[in-house]
Structure formats: C-alpha cells, structure tokens
Amino acid sequence: MNRIARSEAKLTAAGILRALALTFILQMSSLGNDALAFSSGPPDGYTNAPVSGGGTEPNCTLCHSDFTLNSGLGVLTIVAPVTYEPGVNYDITVRLSHPDRTRWGFELTAIDADLIGAGDLIAGSDGLSQVSSTLMRDYAKQNTLGSAAGQMEEQAWTFSWTAPPTDFGAVTLYASGVAADNSSSSDGDEVYTSFATIAVPEPSILMSQLTAGLTVAGIVVVRRRRHSR
Numbered sequence: 001m002n003r004i005a006r007s008e009a010k011l012t013a014a015g016i017l018r019a020l021a022l023t024f025i026l027q028m029s030s031l032g033n034d035a036l037a038f039s040s041g042p043p044d045g046y047t048n049a050p051v052s053g054g055g056t057e058p059n060c061t062l063c064h065s066d067f068t069l070n071s072g073l074g075v076l077t078i079v080a081p082v083t084y085e086p087g088v089n090y091d092i093t094v095r096l097s098h099p100d101r102t103r104w105g106f107e108l109t110a111i112d113a114d115l116i117g118a119g120d121l122i123a124g125s126d127g128l129s130q131v132s133s134t135l136m137r138d139y140a141k142q143n144t145l146g147s148a149a150g151q152m153e154e155q156a157w158t159f160s161w162t163a164p165p166t167d168f169g170a171v172t173l174y175a176s177g178v179a180a181d182n183s184s185s186s187d188g189d190e191v192y193t194s195f196a197t198i199a200v201p202e203p204s205i206l207m208s209q210l211t212a213g214l215t216v217a218g219i220v221v222v223r224r225r226r227h228s229r
Contacts, residue, residue: 038063038105039103039105039144039147039149039184040143040144040147041105041107041130041132041141041142041143041144042060042105042107042141044107044132044133044134044137044139045057045058045134045137045139046058046059046060046062046107046176047059047107047108047109047139047174047175047176047193048174048175048176048193048195049109049111049115049137049172049174049195050111050115050174051115052115057109057174059176059191059193060105060107060176060177060178060191061191063186064178064180064186064189064190064191065186066186066187066188066189066190067189067190067191069191069192069193070191070192070193071190072098072179072190073098073099073100074096074097074098074101074177074179074190074192075095075096075097075098075192076094076095076096076106076175076176076177076192076193076194077094077095077096077194078092078093078094078108078173078175078194078195078196079092079093079094079095079196080092080093080161080173080196080198081198082198082199083198083199083200083201084119084163084171084198084199084200084201085163085201086163086164086165086166086167087162087163087164087165088162088163089122089160089161089162089163090160090161090162090163091158091159091160091161092108092121092140092158092159092160092161092173093156093157093158094106094108094140094156094157094175094177095154095155095156096154096155096156096177096178096179096192097153097154097179098153098154098179098190099153100181101152101153101179101180101181101182101189101190102149102150102151102152102180102181102182103147103148103149103150103151103180103181103182104142104146104147104148104151104155104177104178104179104180105141105142105147105177105178105180106140106141106142106157106175106176106177106178107139107140107141107175107176107177108121108139108140108141108173108174108175109121109137109138109139109140109173109174109175110138110161110171110172110173111137111171111172111174112164112168112169112170112171112172113168113169113170114168116136116137117133117136117137117138118163118164118168118171119138119161119162119163119164119171120138120161120162121138121139121140121159121160121161122159122160122161122162123140123159124157124158124159124160126158127143127145127146128142128143128145128146128148128157128158129141129142129143129146129157129158129159130142130143130146131159140157140159142155142157147180149182150182161173163198167200169200170197170198170199170200171197171198172195172196172197172198173195173196173197173198174193174194174195175193175194175195176191176192176193177191177192177193177194178190178191179191179192
C-alpha cells in the first residue's frame, strides 16, 4: 500500500476506532462491575497508542479506574529489538510486575509513523497470548491461561512480531497492562502503560551484518545473515 492510500486508510480507521470506543463505553456503563474483568483478553484498541487527528486509544483505566494511571508499585516493560530488518521475525516480551497483585493482563499494538499497524503480531507458542486485528492494527493480549490467576509479583508474555516486508521507517510498540487483585471485578486493579520504538538499521549497520563475500570476476558476492527467532 502506498503512502497516499495508507494516509486515507488511516483517517477512515481512526474514525471507526473512535466510534467503536464510544459504543464500548456505552455498553460497559450499563453492565455491572463483574463484566469489566477481561481475564480472557481485553477488547481491541486499549493500548494508549496515538490515533489520527490527535489523542490516543483508551487504556485499561477505562474499566480499571480505582487508581491513577502508572501510579503505585507496578512496572510494565516491553523487551524488543533496537532495530529491525524488513520481513524478519522477532520475539517481543511484555513483562508486568507488582509486589501485591495476583492476576495479570496486557494489550500491545505495533504502528508506524502514519499510525497504521506495522508488521504482523503472532501469538506465542506457550499458549499464554492471543492476537486479534481491528482496522489495520494487530493486537497481542493475554488469554485466560496467560492471566495467571493467583501468581504473585510478575507475569510475562512472549510472542512474535514479523517486521514489515519493506522499510516503513521506525515502528513503535504501545502497551497497556493491568496488575489485578484476582477479585473477578475491576475494583482494586492498577494500570500501567509503556512503549518501545524499533528503528530501521542505518546502511552502515546493515553492511556490518553481511557475511564476508567471494569475489567473482571483480564482483563481490555476499550473503546476508538473518536473525534467528
């Protein structure tokens, strides 16, 4: 998709995302507190990522609102590569810790400078995460097993990200996480957000990742190393 088409798609997607968020808020306002506990995975669009026209997606404080965002003793981190090469798979780890919490959740998306989903997210092979898609953005999140009911202090989720097939510039990962008290309601839970940016390597860096070549008739033949997953 070219940049013009992506910009047009971005505007359309942003409007629909806002409409979906408003619909969800209205639905949740008519339900009891127990309906707000998404141990099996949150709805798409709750990562705090920016959207076209200004502002951001909601984060998990929309439902878990007892505490101010990023307050308390919790820490949410995203472990990701510093740079990416087009089309290569990378492991991404989201880690959420809190000394007094016993259930866990998260949601993450990867977007480019045009605020459109970049690359493909793939659920981890350990069965703790899942991936869904809405309007040109993938969302990785925990499933019921990945919420780790009763687990103290920390939970981590590892899944894969396949970089875009061409250079779309820097890609930023945005995540929101819930450190919960395992009460089957949204009361007493704390919410944290984080982001990490993955850059495209400079040409000099890419050249350093090429293997030594063979010279044939004055032409240097090189083989490119690929990252292992």
